[in-house]
Amino acid sequence: MSNGTFEPRLVGFLCNWCSYTGADLAGTARMIYAPNVRIIRVMCSGRVDPQFVLKAFKEGADGVLISGCHPGDCHYKEGNYKALRRYKLLLKMLDQFGIEKERFRLEWVSAAEGVKFQHVCNEFTEQVRKLGPLYLSKNGGKHEQREA
Amino acid sequence: MAEMAKEKAYRIHLMVCAGTGCVSNNAFGIKAALEREVKKQGLENEVLIVTTGCNGFCERGPLLVVQPGSIFYQQLTEKDIPHLVEEHFLKGRPVKKLMYTPPKEKTPVPVLSDIDFFKKQVLIALRNRGLIDPEKIDEYIARDGYKAVAKALTEMAPEQVITEIANSGLRGRGGAGFPTGLKWQMVRNAPASNGSLKYLICNGDEGDPGAFMDRSILEADPHSVIEGMVIGARAVGASEGFVYVRNEYPLAIKRMNIAIEQARDYGLLGNNILGTGFDFDIKIVRGAGAFVCGEETALIASVEGRLGEPRTRPPYPAQSGLWEKPTLINNVETWANVPIIIDRGAKWYASIGTLTSKGTKVFSLVGKINNTGLVEVPMGIALREIIYDIGGGIPGGKEFKAVQTGGPSGGCIPKEQLDLPIDYESLTAAGSMMGSGGMVVMDEDTCMVDVARYFLTFTKDESCGKCTPCREGTKAMLDIITRITEGKGTEEDLTLLEDMAHAVKDSSLCGLGKTAPNPVLTTLRYFRNEYEAHIRDRKCPAHVCRQLNVYTIDENRCLTVGKGCDLCRRNCASDAIRGAKNEAHRIVQEKCIKCGVCYDVCNFGAVKVD
């Protein structure tokens, strides 16, 4: 915001066992990556309820990221498969709300893939930055105030 | 029932001998001639022609015995038949010309029983020879056949049968002379392992060269063997029997098959024999031409389809024989004696023969003897009686030298032992053995070293090759003896030969190896001088070993008597004779290969050999 470029505000739901640990690894390995993604820890990517995604967009998120274990690595066996299904369905709904598909993203990051998490954050941030802010609802107004 | 049923009586029965000997001498041709002539004379309703087994007097084959009156005709030819039929059968005048005239006499001896050859014989195993048609069971029954089976199966318990055989003193006629009763007892007592299966075997391998006793029994009287086996089976509780016959005896096999078939038809063989519930059947197994398969364990291996080679005993076949079941093995002649013992009782049988060797023994009398043939003599008879009284002495006025008994496993008995009584113990004491009964008579023209060589060649070829002493020993001994007959023998050879003989006898596995040295040992024992002659003076007293003969020509006889006929020179293969027509001939010793052709060819006795 400070230098006049649009800094998207992104929300990332990270599963506790793989992605959250991966992020932690990126941190302990002192890797530099875009801070735009604000992380919410859930026990498993399967826990991410579509409502959370919609709530996030409603609250003014410019993009939502869900990140879980690689298929087969899930600590709860099948949680990430459920997340994948919901992601596919949710993508179809977002169109109807006028939210571009690129604003919503699902990524597999294992506990060892600190580097991958770094790339995902940077890429996603750039991607949403290109899309620009999402003036979704009345909160969007608050958004203008922010803009101004 | 036989076609005799129509009660057709004949007034003359022609007993044509159809043993293998006579058959090979055109006996069937004689029979056809007889049938033709009898039909021509219209006597077919009065004269019955019967083919019988071997009559025994093989020297004089083909034979015919006319009954009634048992007129004995011999050395018949087809062209004698028309005259014989007309003269004797039509006109009732026996033909003297065809009768048997003893060598030194003039007048023929018409009646069979008056002929010396038959007079001293006592027929037990050969009781039916020449009297029945072996291919008609009724005729065997008529001769009290199957009476003993009836008695054994209905009136006697198995144990009783065994004690009867034991009391009779019958011993194995195969050669070893093992007491038959004891053997039957052992087989009976042998615990029948899984299932009560026990086997019976009739050993008809008869591998000895020159022995044809078993063949004659099987051809002349197969039912006696079958009846004996049924009794034996009943006694020891066997359910299956095998008759192991040499493949070289086709006629014996044919007649045995017919007899078995007829016995089965009459219910005397197979299931429920004579309605007594006792089952016993017999199969024929043909030998594959190996002398060693005469030995019981090799025979068993051969019947089982395995390689015919003996195995170490014990266990004896009585405990574990055919397919590891208790098996009773006896020789053909032993089986043939059984029915008559049961029929007439042990006491009667024990009255014949000596203290330790009971009953009679059939010998095939061959070699340098006038009356070659099959003789059955009581045990204890002296050798002299067999050779001179029965055998009719040595032909050609030659001197008797020795007799070889027991075939290749037997030994030679010299002139000095002529009064040796014939029984198991005395023959073994003399270094020979009873053996199956081969008796080869030898005269002065026989070289004893050559006899030993002949029998060794036989055992070397027939050795199964399993154990070292017999396989290598017989060959080694043969090499030594052959060297001696070629005049290359040394003194050491003699001692080595003797050592070898003892070593082979001691360490061979089976009977073949243990007895193969007997011919060598006995010829060494009684005729050592001949061996020494061959070695020291390079001479063969009997002129049999050709390499040692020296052929010379009596020059003046050749010139004066033969007038230099030059026949010898022309026939000499190695061109060793010098001389021309009307000149005395001479032999060049270096070139002479001692083939003896000149000696044989010269008609004037000019060629001398020493």
Added chain:
Amino acid sequence: MVNLTIDGKKVQIEEGKTILQAAAKCEIKIPTLCYHPVVEAYGACRVCMVEVTVRGKTDLVTACNTKVQEGLDVQTGSERVLKARRLNVEMLMARAPAAEPVQELAKALGIEKTRFEIKDPQEKCILCGLCVRACETIVGASAISFIERGTERKVMPPFGEPSEACIGCTACAYFCPTGAITYEDKYGRKVIHTELHLGPTTAIRVPIRQAVPMVPLIDTEACIHFKTGECKVCTKVCDREAINHDMQDETLEVEVGTIILASGFKPFDAKRIPAYGYGHFPNVITALEFERLVNASGPTGGKIKLADGTEPKAVGIIHCVGSRDENYNEYCSRVCCMYSLKFAHLIKEKTSADVYDFYIDMRCFGKGYEEFYHRLLHEGTKFIRGRVSDITDMAMTQREEGKLIIRVEDTLLGTVRRIPVDMVILATGLEPSIDHNQLAKIFNISCSQDTFFLERHPKLAPVSTFSDGIYLAGACQAPRDIPDTVAQAGGAAAEALALADKGTFALEPVTAEIDEDLCAGCQLCVNLCPFTAITYDKEKGISVVNDALCKGCGTCVAACPSGASHQKHFRDSQIFAEIEGIFVV
């Protein structure tokens, strides 16, 4: 028990035993040729004849298959026995002049020369029939038998043609006392340096001396019993009757509370670096193969030999094969430096060869390791710092003729050097064991980037994994040498025992619960739960969560249409609040 006397010595032995066995019992030697303890006695050679008197009757019998009798008096060396034995042996000398056992027996009996005709001076077969009997009774193939009779007797397959019944087990050659039967491997499969098996062995064998447990195993491909159903010679010889051919592999179901995974490592496959010529040059071997070669109980008894059996004059040891390498494994396998130093030391000790050691960094991290390295420096091992590029046998100079040339960039000298050696040892690195990924799936644990198992936390929980109750020990978690592995194993065991000792098991605080009032009984969550922790209660018509089974993943909570399912500590309201918190500016 039967009592008998042999050569005057009294001996007692069980019923049914043979004279030979009785003689052996009282150490009396009776010569035999056609006898073998596991094959049925045949009595063909007659060399074991002894003189026997029982109940007054004396006779010569074969000792190998004549059973003992009560009161038997046996003479093994009587004059009659020796005479027969000497002549039998002399005959065999003529039959088989080239047979050693016969010559030895002849010397023992004092026979110089045979007086009989020798047919074939090269003949070795003494017709003892051991091969025929072994093939028939032991192997059960009956492929060969005797043919012909008397002196013509020979051992042959039917009609002299190769027999289909023959299974090529070479039992006949094994049993042949005189070496008359030989065999050769048509396809030259003599194995020297692959998979540690170094050379053909018997069907029943102790794999290597240090095997734990040190118990023989039966190789069912090679064992004749599994081919023809016969043989079982091993059971005959093993007096403990410890061998049972009918044993089958069985899987055991064991209920355990905790599991320690110690699946170990697999050496890096040196063939993956073609430049080093492993598999192409016979004298390029891997570290484990060299370990086997230098092992005292190994095939060469610890002697260091080249493939052709000679002693190497120069040996090269190459470190970091397949480790610290972008193309293969980036991680350092940690143990190679130290065992390479051990090899260098062993080579110096056992041979007079020069040792060249090619390293990148000498990692002597352990206690006393550095001192060992200095010792090696003094022993004269030549250390060259640099990564070896390739190994070739194309000699450029006379000196390199017939040698393996190691081309290396010596970073300390700054030049590329060519070192001719006879043998090259590749210090191959460590990789996770062969069924590593499968194990990870079974135990539901994940792997770290270097493909070893992932520990729960590198510093705080190095031995445990994300799955409770499953622990890690040894090289499966990371390359590690023996002292470290032992220490870590101790730790893992302690962890496991601690868990087991507690007796109670702390449940997950984070579990789902279903609000009875909201639940419509649609049972959607019942099939959803991967741990079948939710069951449908028919009376109440609602689904119920079983706390012990629920792992707290929350999948059912997200899927519940009526919002009846809640996840403690991660209730919707809490997450909504978090989301709102993000955007409070």
Added chain:
Amino acid sequence: MPKLTLDDLAKIREKTKRLTTIRVGGEYRAKVCVHMGTCGIAAGARTIMNALMKELEEREIHDVLLTNSGCAGLCSREPMATVEVAGQAPVKYVDLTEKKIKEIFEKHVLGGKIVQEYALGIGSEKTDY
């Protein structure tokens, strides 16, 4: 072929024995010898022999020995036959015809009484060998 019982066996034995006694020279009740020299045959000895054979067959007699011999010397009185009942002297009959021989067979051979009118003489020639 039915399986034999013991008495079947005995029956066969008896029957065959009768037919083969000729071979073993069993004891005979009587012996009839027809003289069939060349002249005898010419005088009809064959018919006498056939007649005798038929008699034996019909009456199933097996213990009478019927043989023939060469010419008995008295050619003028051919055909001739000698009948010798066991234990009695042989009797020669001459000028035989079929009818006569049947009568002789019945009366003398079976009945044991000599038929005087046909008989030539009693006793037999002495032979020196």
